[in-house]
Amino acid sequence: MSPLELPPSVDNVDFASLPWNLNLPSQHVYLHLTTTTDWSEEEKFLQELESSVFSYQDRPLPLTPATTSLNYGTTLWEGLKAYRVDDLKAVVFRPDQNYARMWAGAHEMCLPMPSKRLFLRAVQLAVQKNAHLLPPVGDGMKLYVRPMLLGSGQQLGLYPSPQVSFLVYVSPTGNHFASATAGLNLHLETRRARASRGGMGSTKCAGNYAVALKPLMDAKKHGFHDNVFLELETLPEKDGHGIEQAVLQELSAANVFVVLRTGEIVTPSLDRGTILPGVTRRSVVELIEAFADELQPFMAKSTENPDVRVTVSTRDITVGELAHATEFFATGTAAEVVPVARVATSPDDHFSSVDVTFPHGADLPGGPVTAKLLDMLREAMKGMRGADGGPCNGWLRDPLASPEDFCA
Secondary structure, eight states: OOTTSOOOOOTTOOGGGOOSSOOOGGGOEEEEEEESSOSOOHHHHHHHHTTOEEETTTOOOOOOTTBHHHHHOOEEEOOEEEEEEETTEEEEEOHHHHHHHHHHHHHHTTOOOOOHHHHHHHHHHHHHHTGGGSOOSOTTOEEEEEEEEEEOOBOSSSSOOSOEEEEEEEEEEOOTTTTOSSSEEEEEOOSOOSOOTTSSTTSOBHHHHHHHHHHHHHHHHTTOSEEEOBOGGGSOSSSSTTGGGOBBOOOSSOEEEEEETTSEEEEOOSTTSOSOOOHHHHHHHHHHHHTHHHHHHHHHHHHTOTTOOOEEEESOOBGGGGGGEEEEEEEETTTEEEEEEEEEOOTTOOSOOOEEEOTTOSSTTOSHHHHHHHHHHHHHHTTSSOGGGOTTTTOEEOTTSOHHHHTO
16 A cells, blocks of 8 residues: 555554543554754654554653753644545644644743644654554544653753653543533632733643642532633732722633634633643634624524624623633644533532523533534535635645645
8 A cells, every 4th residue: 555545543442432541552653753963864863753653552652850851841742633534535723723833832941842844844754754644534532642841861960851752652632521411510710720910821831730629629520521720910908898909810721712702713812931832722713804804693593682793802801701701612633613601610619609691501512602613623624615815725734745745
């Protein structure tokens, strides 16, 4: 078989039922490059990449107790997806945006960043080498691709790592919230912060997920799916009075959007530096901007106002504004677009009491606007909204194309 032909999906795997986890690790390989200086010798590393493909069994990642990333958390990662659009064609969704975000994060964590060409070629090779694990055509199923950049050198002191590794691994997965049978039930977290101004909240580093883990487990004990985090500096200091002015951030691993009765669709601003600049978030904003007129009848149904005008904003949004929302949804590479049914504080939260149920959040795929945006996103993912230089042009890359075309 030609290496440029897409193989069929591996037999005897129920891809639709795969959890959001590392699935079938014995059947996939990962890429691993290391440098002790920088990545400036691009051609050399591109040549090395072809042979730097390893199985989990044959080449576990070599780490020592003094590895910089283990001691000081210098680990960045990205999440993107590859999927089939038909039996003979697969695509990768907006990998250039993942490169841009990792580049910004690498600067913040004092890690030399591979070139865009090297990054994209590694993603392309990872998909090609694991193409048998691309699920069959179907909504929500994907080959999740995770590039990583980490300080892999050995040292005791707090300095930039003397060695850096770049890796790309994969896993076939379903939807992140596949277990949800209705809109999400979210906990409003008033005690613990995911991120604060001046920190690393806008960098996709491992620490952002470590800090969210214990609050997530606690929220699930109370029956919630996830947390909505707040800018804690905007909370009242002594009691819950004034919590309406607190500013929303995002979930543990997904951005949020609020659909207001005015026709405004709002997602929290990136200006505070505490929100991850999600690729799906950006894509949804661009879809709303480009197709506001097409969304209008769905907004009219959501708000029960036939004359409503659709707008999109990236700005601070407060807890109090949730009372004026008809829909609330989360976005992410894994989640795509998922409706929210309710946002509430937990029963043992003595600081404040909030309980907001959204008129259109109870059922999947969500209210009129949420469901339409999910359709639009999936159409863009299939190339149905990017032809002829349209607003989604350039969002998809063919992993079976030549390296020059894929990395352009």
